[in-house]
Amino acid sequence: MSGAREEILGRIRGALAGDPAGEVAVARGYRKTSDLSGAALADRFAERAEAYKATVRRVDAAGATEAIRRLQGRFVVPADLADSWLPAEFVRDDGNLAHRELDAVAGVITGCAIAIAETGTIVLDAGAEQGRRAITLLPDFHVCIVPVERIVGSVPEAIRALRGSLPRPLTFMSGPSATSDIELNRVEGVHGPRRLEILIVGAA
Amino acid sequence: MASAAEPHTFPQLAKRAVADTQLRRNIGNATQTIRTKRAGVVAEVPDWEELREAGRSLKEHTLRNLDRYLVQLEEAVTKAGGQVHWARDGAEAKRIVTEIAKRHSAKEVIKVKSITTEEIKLNEALEAAGIRPFETDLAELIIQLGDDVSSHILVPAIHRNRAEIRELFMRKLGLAELSDRPSDLTAAARTYLREKFLTVPMAVSGANFGICDTGTICVVESEGNGRMCLTLPKVLVSVMGIEKLVPTWEDMEVFLQLLPRSSTGERMNPYNSLWTGVTPGDGPQEFHLVLLDNRRTDVLADRTGRQTLNCIRCSACLNVCPVYARTGGHAYHSEYQGPIGAILTPQLHGMDEAASLPFASTLCGACYEVCPVKINIPEVLVHLRTRAVARSGFNMEKLAMGAAIRMFDNPGLLETAQKIARVAQRPFVSDGYITGGVGPLRQWTRARDLPAIPAQSFRDWWRTRR
Amino acid sequence: MRVALFITCYNDTLFPQTGIATVRLLERLGHTVEFPEDQTCCGQMHSNTGYGDEAIPLIRRFVKSFRDAEVIVSPSSSCVSNIRTAWLRTLADTGDETLKRDVAELVPRVFELSQFLVERLGIDDVGAYYPRRVTYHPTCNSLRALKVGEAPMRLLAKVRGLDLVELPDARECCGFGGTFAVKNEDTSVAMLSDKMRSVLGTRAEVCTALDSSCLMHIGGGLHRLRSGVRTVHLAEILASTEKDFMHGERR
Numbered sequence: 079m080s081g082a083r084e085e086i087l088g089r090i091r092g093a094l095a096g097d098p099a100g101e102v103a104v105a106r107g108y109r110k111t112s113d114l115s116g117a118a119l120a121d122r123f124a125e126r127a128e129a130y131k132a133t134v135r136r137v138d139a140a141g142a143t144e145a146i147r148r149l150q151g152r153f154v155v156p157a158d159l160a161d162s163w164l165p166a167e168f169v170r171d172d173g174n175l176a177h178r179e180l181d182a183v184a185g186v187i188t189g190c191a192i193a194i195a196e197t198g199t200i201v202l203d204a205g206a207e208q209g210r211r212a213i214t215l216l217p218d219f220h221v222c223i224v225p226v227e228r229i230v231g232s233v234p235e236a237i238r239a240l241r242g243s244l245p246r247p248l249t250f251m252s253g254p255s256a257t258s259d260i261e262l263n264r265v266e267g268v269h270g271p272r273r274l275e276i277l278i279v280g281a282a
Numbered sequence: 283m284a285s286a287a288e289p290h291t292f293p294q295l296a297k298r299a300v301a302d303t304q305l306r307r308n309i310g311n312a313t314q315t316i317r318t319k320r321a322g323v324v325a326e327v328p329d330w331e332e333l334r335e336a337g338r339s340l341k342e343h344t345l346r347n348l349d350r351y352l353v354q355l356e357e358a359v360t361k362a363g364g365q366v367h368w369a370r371d372g373a374e375a376k377r378i379v380t381e382i383a384k385r386h387s388a389k390e391v392i393k394v395k396s397i398t399t400e401e402i403k404l405n406e407a408l409e410a411a412g413i414r415p416f417e418t419d420l421a422e423l424i425i426q427l428g429d430d431v432s433s434h435i436l437v438p439a440i441h442r443n444r445a446e447i448r449e450l451f452m453r454k455l456g457l458a459e460l461s462d463r464p465s466d467l468t469a470a471a472r473t474y475l476r477e478k479f480l481t482v483p484m485a486v487s488g489a490n491f492g493i494c495d496t497g498t499i500c501v502v503e504s505e506g507n508g509r510m511c512l513t514l515p516k517v518l519v520s521v522m523g524i525e526k527l528v529p530t531w532e533d534m535e536v537f538l539q540l541l542p543r544s545s546t547g548e549r550m551n552p553y554n555s556l557w558t559g560v561t562p563g564d565g566p567q568e569f570h571l572v573l574l575d576n577r578r579t580d581v582l583a584d585r586t587g588r589q590t591l592n593c594i595r596c597s598a599c600l601n602v603c604p605v606y607a608r609t610g611g612h613a614y615h616s617e618y619q620g621p622i623g624a625i626l627t628p629q630l631h632g633m634d635e636a637a638s639l640p641f642a643s644t645l646c647g648a649c650y651e652v653c654p655v656k657i658n659i660p661e662v663l664v665h666l667r668t669r670a671v672a673r674s675g676f677n678m679e680k681l682a683m684g685a686a687i688r689m690f691d692n693p694g695l696l697e698t699a700q701k702i703a704r705v706a707q708r709p710f711v712s713d714g715y716i717t718g719g720v721g722p723l724r725q726w727t728r729a730r731d732l733p734a735i736p737a738q739s740f741r742d743w744w745r746t747r748r
Numbered sequence: 749m750r751v752a753l754f755i756t757c758y759n760d761t762l763f764p765q766t767g768i769a770t771v772r773l774l775e776r777l778g779h780t781v782e783f784p785e786d787q788t789c790c791g792q793m794h795s796n797t798g799y800g801d802e803a804i805p806l807i808r809r810f811v812k813s814f815r816d817a818e819v820i821v822s823p824s825s826s827c828v829s830n831i832r833t834a835w836l837r838t839l840a841d842t843g844d845e846t847l848k849r850d851v852a853e854l855v856p857r858v859f860e861l862s863q864f865l866v867e868r869l870g871i872d873d874v875g876a877y878y879p880r881r882v883t884y885h886p887t888c889n890s891l892r893a894l895k896v897g898e899a900p901m902r903l904l905a906k907v908r909g910l911d912l913v914e915l916p917d918a919r920e921c922c923g924f925g926g927t928f929a930v931k932n933e934d935t936s937v938a939m940l941s942d943k944m945r946s947v948l949g950t951r952a953e954v955c956t957a958l959d960s961s962c963l964m965h966i967g968g969g970l971h972r973l974r975s976g977v978r979t980v981h982l983a984e985i986l987a988s989t990e991k992d993f994m995h996g997e998r999r
Contacts, residue, residue: 082368086524086575090349093583102343107332108536126549173563177480177514197542197550210564211513215506233550234535241531244496245362245558247565250538252550255506259421259437260444260464262312268420268468269475270506270553297934306938604921608938642932644925644939645796647892661837667798683799690757690789691805700761715971725930729937730968733762740760740767744783 112196112231119195119229120278126198130253131266132274142223142279151184154217156209163187163207163223171213180212185219186271191243193229194236199252200224200276201236203243211247220271222251226280291638295613308443309610316437316601319547320652327543336536338656341592344527345582351494351527352573358497362559364569369521371576372402378572379404379486379519380411386517388413388484392475394501394508395419396488397435397595398521398574400617401630404486415486416478418507420471427454433611435618436545436597441610475507485511485566489522490594491537492571495530498558499571502541504551512555518566523574525582525591537594540654544596581629586665590625592655597622599649599659605642614639621649625662633670640666678721697741704735749869750780752817754810754858756824756960757789763960769987770823770861773874776987784813791838792830797927800838804847807835811850819868820858823983825890825958828860833893860890861983862958866899872906878988879909882980883952885943885966887959888921900958900982907985913950917942924965940969948975955979 114122124134137145142163149165157170165187169175180186189207190200200222202208207223214220230236240248255270266272289295299305324330344351356366369375383391391408393399393415405415417426424439425432428450432438439447448462451470460470487508491500499520501508512518528534542551560569581587600606600620611619616627616636624643628636640663649659671680689695710716715731716723726732738746751774755767774781790810791803810831814820822828832855839848859868866872884904890896904912923929923939930936943966947955955970957963960981967979 082370082374085370086368086573086579087349087352089575089579090352090524090582093579094346094348096585097346102339102346104343105332105335105339108329108336108539109332110535129549130552181476181480194550199550204561204564211509212564215509215513233539237532237535237538244498244531245561247558247561248554248556249509250550250554250556252548252552254552255504256552257420257468257505258316258546259419259424259439259505260442260447260467261308262315262437262440263464265464265468267465267472268505268507269418269472269479269510293932293934296932300934300938604923604939605932605935608935640798641928642935644888644921644923644928644936646888646921646925648888648919648921651892664796664798664800664834667796668800669798671798679797683794683797683802687794687799687802687805690791691809693786693788696757696788703761715968717972722927722930725933726968728933729972730940730965731971732968733964735761736764738764740755740764741785743764743768744771744785 109232110234112235114195114231119231120226123193123195123198123229124278126195127253127276128198130198130256132198132253132276134276134278136278139279142277145277146187146221149185149221154180154183154186154213156188156207156213159187159189159207171209173210175213177212177216180216183217185221186213186217187221187223188214189223190228192236192239193224194233195229196232197252199236199250201240202249202251203240204246205243211249214249215270218271219273219275221275221277223277223279226278290615292613292615292642293638295615296609296642299609299613304443305441305610306608308441310607312437312440313601313607316547320544320598320601323543323547323549327539333536333539334654334656337540337654338592340528340533340536341655342589344529345525345588345591348524348527348582351529352524354494355492355497355527358494359559359571362497364497364559364571367570367572369572369574369576372574375402375521375572375574375576376404376407379521380407380413382517382519382570383408383413383484384411386484388482388517390414390416390478390482391484391486392416392418392478392482392511392515393422394485394487394503394511395422396486396521397617398488398523399486400432402521402574402576404521416475416482418475418478418511419503420468420505423471423475424450427451431612432617433619434597434600435595435620435622436600441612479510479514483515484517484519485515487511487518487520489520489526490541491528491534492522492526493528493531493534496558498531498556500534500554500556502551502554504546504553506553509553509555512557513565515566517568519570519572521572521574523576524578541594541596544598544652544654577630584629587625587629587662589657590622590629590662592657593622593626594655596654598652598654602648602652604646604648605644614642621659622657625659625666628666628670633673637670637674640670697739700735700739704737707734750782750818752782752784752814752820754787754790754814754820754822754827755783756822756827759823759960762964763981766823766960766981766983769981769984770821773983773987774821777871777874782817787813790827790830792827792834793926795830795834795838800834803838804842807839807851808847811847811854814854815850817857819864821861821864822858823861823958823981824960825860825887825894825896826961828858829889829893831855831858860894860896860958862899862903863894863896866902872902874903874906874986876907876986876988877909877990877993878907878985879993880954881911881913881952882954882956882985883913883915883947883950884918885915885922885947885955885957885962886918887957887962890958891919896958903982903986904956910985913952915950916946918946922962922966924962926961929965940965944969944973944975947977953977956982956985958982
């Protein structure tokens with residue numbers, strides 16, 4: 079195996095041997111931030127997330143609690159989800175719930191690490207109030223709480239903010255799962271959660 | 283794939299494809315849909331050209347330091363609990379993956395869509411070892427169930443319409459009733475695969491990006507089948523071409539903008555999964571990264587061809603290509619189709635397999651115009667044409683091209699040739715047009731007339747006015 | 749201005765009327781036109797088909813023919829694009845530094861006709877008259893390699909009597925592609941049929957462009973169909989005046 083490693087590295091060095099000296103400068107002329115700020119961030123995020131057929135509700139803290147209390151069925155929640163965000167019927171994931179149990183619940187409620195306005199994306203980094211990846215994957219309905227101050231404008235802003243999340247796994251979600259494999263027409267709801275509800279908290 | 287005895291040059295396969303009216307309609311409609319979507323989401327990005335230049339220069343920078351970056355990635359992945367393997371070619375990669383499966387007594391593996399594993403024919407090797415691979419991407423499933431071949435690097439079943447898919451699912455999944463609504467077809471695939479996701483112990487994926495400074499691997503997808511494969515099994519093996527590297531985490535801010543808008547025409551694709559080695563209590567507890575060369579280092583050694591390795595497999599070039607829109611992907615006889623396939627296939631599989639592909643283009647440049655990492659595909663096509671000509675033996679074309687040079691390098695000879703041609707064309711001329719002929723003239727005149735050479739050339743006219 | 753004309757091998761042989769029109773137009777605009785008679789071909793067919801090295805004598809010949817020219821103008825966007833973009837690439841691996849230097853020095857003086865008129869001379873009204881319904885096909889080389897932009901449309905818009913109609917899906921390649929047209933005949937003809945459908949849909953009498961080669965392809969298809977629609981190079985439209993239409997119409 080190490081034979082392959084040395085051989086491949088040797089081939090690369092041979093392939094590059096005749097190159098002119100000096101580094102290739104990386105062009106960084108693109109935007110690092112967006113022009114959006116304040117309420118416009120939440121507006122754009124809501125508009126773009128809805129474009130992916132996510133359901134978006136803008137609520138204050140009490141409204142979020144109220145909306146979650148009204149959810150029907152048994153929900154899985156991360157072990158550290160705040161009490162105010164618990165639905166009527168729930169099971170906390172201690173990391174030991176079997177995949178089949180996760181497959182059988184009505185849905186999942188989580189927070190998020192960050193949200194991106196320009197693309198309508200939420201990012202989970204397995205940090206606080208998000209739990210492990212499987213809990214947001216197997217249930218058919220994902221309710222995601224997005225505090226308004228977590229919304230950034232652009233992809234570069236999100237990437238920079240997420241460096242601290244590594245090495246934890248990251249999942250970027252833009253709407254419910256979807257496919258364009260049949261005649262390139264978009265269909266929402268394939269293997270991942272078929273419904274995504276986003277509660278933007280603090281921008282009602 | 284066709285056997286060696288069957289016709290498989292591009293003109294031969296294209297002839298068949300162009301005559302298939304259903305295929306023409308399916309491909310034409312689909313590429314038109316995606317073109318429009320892409321154009322819309324690209325137009326709303328004010329710094330698109332700056333992003334393209336960043337993407338190009340990042341890729342070039344990475345390739346020029348590839349040995350250093352590969353070692354850095356290996357260290358970071360290993361430190362994070364992953365295991366890194368190096369494969370000189372497809373055979374070595376297949377041996378590595380098969381051995382891992384055997385060690386875990388896996389009888390089945392679930393797969394995320396990966397052209398790299400198609401390139402090395404991994405599924406065939408797994409099957410030969412008694413391991414059944416399940417493709418989980420909807421399009422790949424359609425291909426696998428239909429015993430078919432991919433015709434598009436992003437949307438492998440683009441050549442199929444809903445009626446054809448309905449018929450296939452009813453037959454292969456044993457469904458008595460099924461509508462042809464894409465949502466119902468999709469639901470059928472969900473039901474079929476859910477049990478596999480819950481039970482199969484090992485997954486195989488490709489990788490869109492390998493981030494060197496953090497050891498993070500990224501898979502970009504839409505359906506959630508990728509997340510299932512990357513999250514639920516105990517063991518995960520990712521096969522990644524050595525060119526897929528990105529130097530730093532921050533560089534992802536470029537590619538996560540370029541790729542989704544170029545490929546599916548979305549601002550962001552539904553799911554991106556990024557993981558770093560093994561995370562205790564979350565996801566596979568054993569992770570293997572297979573770094574695949576398979577002639578990529580030969581491509582790297584070719585200064586003009588090297589830019590082919592910039593490719594992030596977005597498929598924008600396929601969707602805008604006027605040739606692809608008429609022939610579909612099967613005419614390219616490769617897992618890489620369209621303009622990028624026409625330059626990648628001869629370089630990865632060798633000119634013997636694909637000598638006709640560099641010629642499967644009018645050099646119209648639509649591909650270069652949309653490429654998010656600025657691969658000058660027409661330039662590489664011409665470069666590969668030169669290589670194809672250089673290695674071909676003596677033939678009529680070479681004789682004619684040589685004669686043409688001798689003629690063009692001698693104005694007197696050119697004029698003599700014009701005079702001879704004026705006489706020689708007579709049997710084929712009617713009403714000022716040539717309507718038949720032999721050799722290339724026959725190819726031309728089957729569907730097109732050709733103006734006859736007029737009595738007076740420009741040169742003749744120029745002299746008369748002196 | 750002293751303008752050296754690069755007529756191109758296929759205009760010389762097959763489409764002399766395009767060259768003649770270019771001369772008439774430039775002279776009408778008050779320029780002195782020269783035609784270095786030892787010129788032949790830029791080698792485009794050779795380099796695009798994989799015979800770039802063989803084309804090097806033709807590059808050398810061109811440099812010799814046009815060395816002293818103030819500007820070199822050609823009624824062919826694909827040949828100009830070949831000179832501008834392919835020659836230095838073809839010469840990259842040769843050791844002929846003198847020729848490379850000569851080419852690099854020459855290239856900025858080579859112009860496609862419409863770009864020369866609009867961008868270099870700054871004129872868009874050339875005093876032409878052409879009472880026809882016309883549609884314009886932007887050939888791939890003019891559109892993407894030379895990026896002539898609005899130059900041809902601005903010229904056409906100022907032609908008196910001309911009824912300019914927009915071509916649907918104009919940016920789609922017509923399927924010519926040099927030797928592609930014969931090596932990949934079926935695909936080429938499939939592309940051509942869509943282009944012809946677009947042209948016929950405009951109900952134009954004339955389809956024009958900056959390349960006689962693409963027009964030979966489109967026009968050859970239209971003629972086979974007996975469609976009654978002709979292809980005419982832009983130079984011929986711009987060279988036309990009222991006088992051409994006085995005694996029996998021939999254009």
